[in-house]
Amino acid sequence: MSTLQADVVVLGAGMVGVSVAVHLQKRGRQVVMIDRRHPGEETSYGNGGLVQREAVFPHPFPRSVAELRRIARNRSVDAYYHLSALPGLARPLFAYWRNSEPRRYAEITAQWITLIATCAGEHETLAEEAGSTALLRPVGFIRAYNDAATLEADLAKAERARDFGVNSVALTPAKLAEMEPHLSNGFIGALHWTDPYAVNDPHALTLSYAALFERLGGQFAIGDATTLRRNGAGWRVTADDGSVVEAEDAIVALGIWSGGVSRRFGYMPPLFGKRGYHLHFKPRGNAGLTRPVASNGFLLAPMRQGIRLTTGAEFARGAAQPSPVQLARAEPIARSIFPLGDAVEPAPWMGVRPCTPDMLPIIGRIPSQPHLWGAFGHAHQGFTLGPTTGRLLAEMMTGDAPFVDPSPFRAERF
Numbered sequence: 001m002s003t004l005q006a007d008v009v010v011l012g013a014g015m016v017g018v019s020v021a022v023h024l025q026k027r028g029r030q031v032v033m034i035d036r037r038h039p040g041e042e043t044s045y046g047n048g049g050l051v052q053r054e055a056v057f058p059h060p061f062p063r064s065v066a067e068l069r070r071i072a073r074n075r076s077v078d079a080y081y082h083l084s085a086l087p088g089l090a091r092p093l094f095a096y097w098r099n100s101e102p103r104r105y106a107e108i109t110a111q112w113i114t115l116i117a118t119c120a121g122e123h124e125t126l127a128e129e130a131g132s133t134a135l136l137r138p139v140g141f142i143r144a145y146n147d148a149a150t151l152e153a154d155l156a157k158a159e160r161a162r163d164f165g166v167n168s169v170a171l172t173p174a175k176l177a178e179m180e181p182h183l184s185n186g187f188i189g190a191l192h193w194t195d196p197y198a199v200n201d202p203h204a205l206t207l208s209y210a211a212l213f214e215r216l217g218g219q220f221a222i223g224d225a226t227t228l229r230r231n232g233a234g235w236r237v238t239a240d241d242g243s244v245v246e247a248e249d250a251i252v253a254l255g256i257w258s259g260g261v262s263r264r265f266g267y268m269p270p271l272f273g274k275r276g277y278h279l280h281f282k283p284r285g286n287a288g289l290t291r292p293v294a295s296n297g298f299l300l301a302p303m304r305q306g307i308r309l310t311t312g313a314e315f316a317r318g319a320a321q322p323s324p325v326q327l328a329r330a331e332p333i334a335r336s337i338f339p340l341g342d343a344v345e346p347a348p349w350m351g352v353r354p355c356t357p358d359m360l361p362i363i364g365r366i367p368s369q370p371h372l373w374g375a376f377g378h379a380h381q382g383f384t385l386g387p388t389t390g391r392l393l394a395e396m397m398t399g400d401a402p403f404v405d406p407s408p409f410r411a412e413r414f
């Protein structure tokens with residue numbers, strides 16, 4: 001049985017874990033990254049591929065009675081819940097609802113923006129070093145509307161977002177048809193968010209950062225993070241091949257599974273999941289999309305595999321079987337918008353957005369556990385914020401001045 005000595009062991013090789021690992025390795029720390037699968041094969045695999053510079057307003061819990069009623073009916077495309085999940089979710093969802101109260105939400109938004117404002121630049125830096133700049137397609141994405149009230153509300157939101165450096169262009173139906181000629185022309189208007197990068201293979205981007213990590217001398221091993229044990233003041237983890245990794249510091253970057261490991265060491269974050277699905281479709285004939293298009297509670301994103309239809313938030317118990325109800329609801333609408341052909345895969349993919357009740361991720365020390373750190377809870381924007389989180393945590397761990405104030409993201413707040 002061999003023993004690998006490292007400075008840091010990173011648990012989890014999604015976009016967040018990989019980015020943390022690269023940033024530490026760049027700063028001269030010897031890092032071993034452990035995952036039970038190969039890098040980027042869980043939630044970081046199947047998302048919408050957007051680096052969301054425009055996402056300056058985190059997703060709040062609905063507050064209006066009309067909106068709550070709409071979701072409670074459980075017939076919408078954008079949100080769906082299992083009744084059986086509600087008792088277990090009551091506490092975090094109640095806290096989420098309270099944190100979405102306008103004053104508190106404004107405070108949270110101000111903290112969240114400090115992260116989002118850096119996302120494009122941090123991806124650019126890593127992608128350049130990784131040789132994967134071509135994956136960052138500077139085409140933004142479009143949100144298209146069928147009803148005037150929602151369009152008006154979002155135009156107002158776009159104006160507010162401008163104060164935070166976010167650019168957008170309102171599109172007439174004619175302009176939309178010119179930009180995306182294969183969309184149906186039933187829309188009354190659209191918004192083109194011009195800043196986001198649209199990645200047409202999110203897995204490839206994560207893999208490129210993982211390859212950079214290995215080029216810099218980092219090591220990756222397949223293994224189960226639940227084998228993490230104290231080893232004096234440091235840590236040890238056992239890889240699947242029987243080798244043992246010993247490290248001074250350990251980082252939990254396990255997405256929705258983070259709480260399962262951190263609770264073994266006394267830290268129980270109120271993480272909850274918003275599940276999402278995707279299925280790829282072949283476009284009919286010569287139809288295509290230049291950039292992702294969001295509408296009617298789903299997203300159509302052009303990917304290497306085909307047109308990826310991704311869904312909104314599903315609330316279910318952790319162990320519940322996939323129930324792609326929203327995908328079934330979205331597909332006929334999607335077909336009426338864009339000429340979708342056959343599905344590419346026999347069954348949908350499912351991923352879980354790791355959410356916290358205050359809409360902010362956990363980045364920093366795990367309380368009462370020396371040399372244990374957390375980087376999780378990035379909800380709807382973990383693909384966007386991986387490199388930002390990676391740099392911030394690496395700076396905190398190596399004693400550099402953090403480029404963003406880390407205090408809003410400290411684990412002790414829960």
Ligand SMILES: Cc1cc2nc3c(=O)[nH]c(=O)nc-3n(C[C@H](O)[C@H](O)[C@H](O)COP(=O)(O)OP(=O)(O)OC[C@H]3O[C@@H](n4cnc5c(N)ncnc54)[C@H](O)[C@@H]3O)c2cc1C
Nearest residue numbers: 014015016036043044047048050225255276381382383384
């Ligand atoms: C449908 C959908 C669309 C989305 N669209 C976007 C988007 O356009 N832009 C955006 O920014 N975000 C998007 N997101 C959110 C984003 O995908 C997530 O926030 C992000 O992938 C989380 O990354 P992560 O590294 O924290 O977690 P993951 O990518 O889930 O990585 C966690 C890793 O931990 C490993 N792991 C778990 N348990 C163990 C264990 N016991 N031992 C070893 N390894 C373990 C897993 O194998 C996995 O590799 C979307 C999510 C969904 C579901």
